[in-house]
Amino acid sequence: MPQNYSSGVKPIFCPGCGDFGVYAALTKAFQDLNVDKDNLLVVTGIGCSSSIVQAFGCYGIHSLHGRLLPIAMGAKLANHDLTVVGVGGDGDGYGIGSAHFLHTARRNIDIAYVVMNNETYGLTTGQASPTGLKGYKTKSTPFGVIENPLNPLSVAISAGATYVARGFSGDPMHLAELIKNGITHKGFALIDVYSPCVTFNYLNTYDWFRSRIYKMGADSHNVGDKGAALKKAIEDEETNYEKLPLGLFYKTDKPTYEELDITLQNGPLIKQPMPTEDRIIELLGENR
Amino acid sequence: MTSVSIRIAAANGDGVESSGALLGKVAALYGMEVFGNRGYQSVIRGGHVWNQVRIGDEKLYSYGDKIDILVTLNQDGINNQRGHLSENAIIIYDPSKCNIDGLNGTTYRLIPIPLLDTAVAAGGDPIMRNIVAIGAILKIVGIPMSVFEGVVKKMFSKKGEDVIKSNMKAATDGYNYQGVNRSYDIKGDGKPRYLVEGNVALSLGAYAAGCKYYAAYPMTPASGILHWFAAHTNKGVLYKQTEDEIAAINSTIGAATAGVRAMCGTSGGGFSLMVEALGLSGMTETPIVVVESQRTGPSTGLPTKTEQADLLFVMHASQGEFPRIVMAPRSVEEAFYLTADAFNLADRYQCPVIILMDLFISEHFETVSGFDVDSIKIDRGKIADQGGASGRFKRYELTADGVSPRSMPGTKGMAFIAPSDEHNEYGDIVSDILAGIGEHVAMRVKMHEKRMRKIATMLKNESVFVPVVQNEDAKHFLVTFGSTTAVATEAMLALNKRGLSVGLISFNYLLPLDAKKTKAILNGKHLIDVECNFTAQLAKVIMMETGIEIPDRILKYDGETLDCGEIVDKVTAMLK
Numbered sequence: 089m090p091q092n093y094s095s096g097v098k099p100i101f102c103p104g105c106g107d108f109g110v111y112a113a114l115t116k117a118f119q120d121l122n123v124d125k126d127n128l129l130v131v132t133g134i135g136c137s138s139s140i141v142q143a144f145g146c147y148g149i150h151s152l153h154g155r156l157l158p159i160a161m162g163a164k165l166a167n168h169d170l171t172v173v174g175v176g177g178d179g180d181g182y183g184i185g186s187a188h189f190l191h192t193a194r195r196n197i198d199i200a201y202v203v204m205n206n207e208t209y210g211l212t213t214g215q216a217s218p219t220g221l222k223g224y225k226t227k228s229t230p231f232g233v234i235e236n237p238l239n240p241l242s243v244a245i246s247a248g249a250t251y252v253a254r255g256f257s258g259d260p261m262h263l264a265e266l267i268k269n270g271i272t273h274k275g276f277a278l279i280d281v282y283s284p285c286v287t288f289n290y291l292n293t294y295d296w297f298r299s300r301i302y303k304m305g306a307d308s309h310n311v312g313d314k315g316a317a318l319k320k321a322i323e324d325e326e327t328n329y330e331k332l333p334l335g336l337f338y339k340t341d342k343p344t345y346e347e348l349d350i351t352l353q354n355g356p357l358i359k360q361p362m363p364t365e366d367r368i369i370e371l372l373g374e375n376r
Numbered sequence: 377m378t379s380v381s382i383r384i385a386a387a388n389g390d391g392v393e394s395s396g397a398l399l400g401k402v403a404a405l406y407g408m409e410v411f412g413n414r415g416y417q418s419v420i421r422g423g424h425v426w427n428q429v430r431i432g433d434e435k436l437y438s439y440g441d442k443i444d445i446l447v448t449l450n451q452d453g454i455n456n457q458r459g460h461l462s463e464n465a466i467i468i469y470d471p472s473k474c475n476i477d478g479l480n481g482t483t484y485r486l487i488p489i490p491l492l493d494t495a496v497a498a499g500g501d502p503i504m505r506n507i508v509a510i511g512a513i514l515k516i517v518g519i520p521m522s523v524f525e526g527v528v529k530k531m532f533s534k535k536g537e538d539v540i541k542s543n544m545k546a547a548t549d550g551y552n553y554q555g556v557n558r559s560y561d562i563k564g565d566g567k568p569r570y571l572v573e574g575n576v577a578l579s580l581g582a583y584a585a586g587c588k589y590y591a592a593y594p595m596t597p598a599s600g601i602l603h604w605f606a607a608h609t610n611k612g613v614l615y616k617q618t619e620d621e622i623a624a625i626n627s628t629i630g631a632a633t634a635g636v637r638a639m640c641g642t643s644g645g646g647f648s649l650m651v652e653a654l655g656l657s658g659m660t661e662t663p664i665v666v667v668e669s670q671r672t673g674p675s676t677g678l679p680t681k682t683e684q685a686d687l688l689f690v691m692h693a694s695q696g697e698f699p700r701i702v703m704a705p706r707s708v709e710e711a712f713y714l715t716a717d718a719f720n721l722a723d724r725y726q727c728p729v730i731i732l733m734d735l736f737i738s739e740h741f742e743t744v745s746g747f748d749v750d751s752i753k754i755d756r757g758k759i760a761d762q763g764g765a766s767g768r769f770k771r772y773e774l775t776a777d778g779v780s781p782r783s784m785p786g787t788k789g790m791a792f793i794a795p796s797d798e799h800n801e802y803g804d805i806v807s808d809i810l811a812g813i814g815e816h817v818a819m820r821v822k823m824h825e826k827r828m829r830k831i832a833t834m835l836k837n838e839s840v841f842v843p844v845v846q847n848e849d850a851k852h853f854l855v856t857f858g859s860t861t862a863v864a865t866e867a868m869l870a871l872n873k874r875g876l877s878v879g880l881i882s883f884n885y886l887l888p889l890d891a892k893k894t895k896a897i898l899n900g901k902h903l904i905d906v907e908c909n910f911t912a913q914l915a916k917v918i919m920m921e922t923g924i925e926i927p928d929r930i931l932k933y934d935g936e937t938l939d940c941g942e943i944v945d946k947v948t949a950m951l952k
Binding site: 141146149150151155163170187188354358362369371 | 569584749
């Protein structure tokens with residue numbers, strides 16, 4: 089019998105919210121991979137998207153705004169037998185948590201990180217987020233955004249993420265594949281998701297995305313080429329956001345942090361024995 | 377009791393720190409008591425630094441108010457340390473580096489030794505001029521060269537025979553230098569002791585308690601802990617250096633949720649960044665240990681100086697209310713035992729435990745005869761590991777003692793969500809669409825009360841949340857917490873010698889406080905509050921918890937530690 093990944097608690101998203109598509113894609117990815125529910129840990133931050141953790145019946149941490157990645161890292165380092173999936177929003181991950189985003193990518197910890205990107209702080213009733221496009225009018229930017237939007241894909245590739253993809257919540261089947269491959273990928277995987285906010289974002293609507301997105305073909309883009317990946321990652325900007333490529337931008341195989349850390353060579357930290365009395369006294373002996 | 381305080385002073389980079397450690401180790405190995413401390417600034421080269429090593433034949437409680445032997449490698453040493461010299465201090469100096477004209481006609485005993493030339497002649501690096509001086513000190517205090525040889529052989533075993541030989545030659549030349557005579561009669565008891573720094577004792581305590589994960593961002597004076605963990609990552613602990621203190625504490629919470637004993641450490645500035653996550657630990661009832669080693673002042677303050685001004689901060693940091701434990705070790709030895717206990721308390725009550733250190737206790741060193749490792753018992757508290765719960769697992773079950781069994785990811789059928797939002801027994805949040813609705817308002821109250829009930833349970837089950845009394849029958853009592861306790865003990869003994877009836881009441885566990893018992897201890901006694909801050913924070917806590925006011929206070933906030941003599945003089949004046 090397939091495992092049930094639902095807790096029975098419903099997500100709090102608005103009707104029509106893009107995040108429903110991400111919920112469906114995550115569920116499908118877990119099902120397809122048949123991830124052991126007792127060894128699955130979903131860590132989220134704070135925001136509309138992060139409330140998703142309540143809907144899953146696995147282990148979870150609904151953490152602080154922007155802090156899901158260090159929490160996920162700590163859990164993974166404590167028990168790297170766990171499948172750890174980080175899920176959050178763009179304000180959470182690219183705004184308040186941006187330092188953690190850079191450094192977790194750089195460490196290549198084996199975590200899949202799914203970001204529901206709606207250019208908006210939704211749960212605080214609609215302010216522009218760091219990915220908001222220039223001119224985007226919100227409560228916090230009544231005359232339009234004047235800052236340059238953050239490009240999470242090029243940042244992730246530069247910072248050292250080893251799997252970088254983008255999906256669209258309006259196409260959950262495609263997204264589920266990207267998430268699945270991100271989970272099975274050994275290393276830090278970013279899956280950024282265009283996930284429209286139907287309540288506050290009247291600029292980046294489903295229709296706006298649908299007329300601009302296209303799926304990259306395996307023949308047209310070499311995912312192992314970092315330079316080409318960076319070029320693809322800035323195609324949106326280069327085309328004045330007229331062309332938005334979807335799919336896998338970058339993938340490379342590099343040792344994970346867990347594989348390199350000297351302590352973890354002896355297995356998951358949680359399974360390593362407590363120190364013996366002799367060992368403690370031996371270490372005290374260094375002070376003689 | 378006989379003791380001698382030796383201060384080696386020079387510029388940063390001259391090897392002062394390692395010389396002090398070497399001298400201390402030799403004395404400890406010979407079976408003497410040692411108490412050392414160092415003074416330094418935020419520079420890597422240059423500046424003026426010192427290391428003071430006090431050696432005695434009985435238990436020491438401070439590094440000594442006055443310098444009995446000064447070794448100075450440069451003129452600054454003479455100029456800056458003069459005010460700290462005891463009346464008949466011995467000054468060992470290099471005549472090629474120091475002008476002593478200003479010392480003519482003083483009571484000091486001047487011993488010129490060409491430290492640099494002797495070091496170079498011994499075939500050594502100029503840095504070995506410290507070793508020449510140490511040789512002279514060994515002669516003066518009566519430690520045979522053979523003890524030094526043993527330490528040097530061990531210390532430089534990896535550097536090869538030549539290094540050992542040149543060090544021995546340099547030290548022997550200092551030992552035999554003309555005019556260097558034995559001047560002190562301190563007896564070693566032949567029982568070798570360990571020479572341990574506060575941060576190392578704390579790290580060993582954590583290690584003994586099975587702490588597997590330590591996260592930190594470098595910050596003086598907590599960095600010694602990260603250095604210890606980083607150096608022992610091949611011994612079954614994982615040290616994670618994070619991008620900031622926010623990531624340090626959050627990753628600690630992640631590791632603790634996954635089931636390992638986890639700790640993070642920093643100073644006040646880094647702790648400020650950790651505050652939000654401290655509340656997360658309280659709300660999700662995740663056991664973590666947080667070390668806060670205080671330095672002087674707000675913002676960057678005096679990064680290389682000490683203070684005790686974060687007590688009220690760590691007791692109250694974070695929005696909202698939740699149970700937490702605050703402890704402050706009173707000695708290097710206690711840093712070991714309290715830290716080990718911190719992990720048991722964190723697991724037993726599923727809350728953050730803060731170990732309040734300060735620069736002085738973190739970085740000074742003391743002899744210890746050993747640690748009673750056998751006494752360290754690991755208690756992980758209530759764990760739900762049986763699996764197969766019928767229906768959903770109630771991670772936050774409303775229990776009578778406030779503690780709900782917790783499960784660890786990987787345990788079959790015991791999944792739950794650890795929520796930073798207010799939640800029900802399953803961990804489902806009651807903040808979003810349910811807040812304000814009748815039954816959920818009631819749940820907020822029940823869940824908050826459940827968590828807060830843990831405080832009453834701690835006070836009922838643990839005996840540690842009261843101060844420790846010495847000289848119970850005394851008329852007057854010094855009142856201290858944490859590191860200041862040691863020097864206050866010395867002051868108490870000195871005051872007793874003067875015929876004054878003085879005792880000591882010291883706090884090592886500060887929160888929660890058993891108010892009733894504490895009040896009973898303090899009531900009716902003449903109390904003198906002694907602490908290193910401006911606002912008398914311990915006295916405030918006592919006032920808050922017991923209603924007892926302590927108007928007599930000895931407060932210090934210049935960044936330096938309290939001197940025994942300072943306390944003795946002030947108390948004597950107060951009692952006149």
